[in-house]
Amino acid sequence: IKLDSQAMDDVDAELQLGGGQWLSLPGDIRHASLRLQSNNGKWDIPVLATVAQVPMRGRLLVDARQSTPSLSISFNAEKSPIGGLSRFLLGVPGIEGLLGGLSLALNAQGARGDALMRSLSLSMQVKQSQLSYGNVAGGKPVSFSLDQMSLRGGGDKPLSGSLRGNLLGRPLSAALAGASLRSAIAQGSSPVSLTVQTGRITARVS
Numbered sequence: 464i465k466l467d468s469q470a471m472d473d474v475d476a477e478l479q480l481g482g483g484q485w486l487s488l489p490g491d492i493r494h495a496s497l498r499l500q501s502n503n504g505k506w507d508i509p510v511l512a513t514v515a516q517v518p519m520r521g522r523l524l525v526d527a528r529q530s531t532p533s534l535s536i537s538f539n540a541e542k543s544p545i546g547g548l549s550r551f552l553l554g555v556p557g558i559e560g561l562l563g564g565l566s567l568a569l570n571a572q573g574a575r576g577d578a579l580m581r582s583l584s585l586s587m588q589v590k591q592s593q594l595s596y597g598n599v600a601g602g603k604p605v606s607f608s609l610d611q612m613s614l615r616g617g618g619d620k621p622l623s624g625s626l627r628g629n630l631l632g633r634p635l636s637a638a639l640a641g642a643s644l645r646s647a648i649a650q651g652s653s654p655v656s657l658t659v660q661t662g663r664i665t666a667r668v669s
Contacts, residue, residue, distance in 0.1 A: 492513070494512065504526070505525070505528055506526075508523040514538075514548065517562070524536075533570070533572045535568070537568045542562070542563065557596055557597055558595070564592075565589050568585070569584070581619050584618075588613050589612040590612075607635065609628040626638075639658075642654060
């Protein structure tokens with residue numbers, strides 16, 4: 464991968480695309496549309512899409528005007544059923560309920576793939592959501608709320624996360640820690656430690 468700043472500097476364009484269902488991308492992505500605007504080495508691409516039954520609004524920015532090109536991608540959703548998003552993003556099935564707010568972001572800098580990977584920064588934020596787990600065949604749904612949940616990590620950045628909410632009428636908090644993405648890829652595994660506290664009960668898993 465290489466972001467060629469000279470080639471991008473030479474392009475001025477505007478293009479709009481849309482599709483009912485994007486079959487070549489992972490997950491269930493429908494009603495997607497994007498508008499590409501390129502001006503003197505800066506590409507600005509607003510995106511609208513329904514991802515795993517959740518309407519989302521996003522933006523892709525590529526700026527090659529500086530000596531070090533930059534890339535950023537962001538997506539947001541507000542006041543929507545969670546649909547299949549927990550399985551799509553985290554591989555966790557059986558989560559249902561209402562999302563208060565969700566934001567996803569990816570940022571990186573560099574002209575080549577190795578530099579982009581080293582500088583890669585990923586984040587996810589969830590707020591004010593009323594959800595339940597155990598919505599599977601033979602399961603017993605349990606309601607919980609998320610006041611705030613965050614996950615961060617990246618190429619050379621260790622995984623970290625925190626959660627505040629309520630489970631079965633009791634305050635719930637959790638903290639997550641793990642290796643960086645590059646370390647996990649190099650080692651072929653990613654040890655993770657999780658600490659959960661509800662009421663006077665604290666559990667640690669690693």
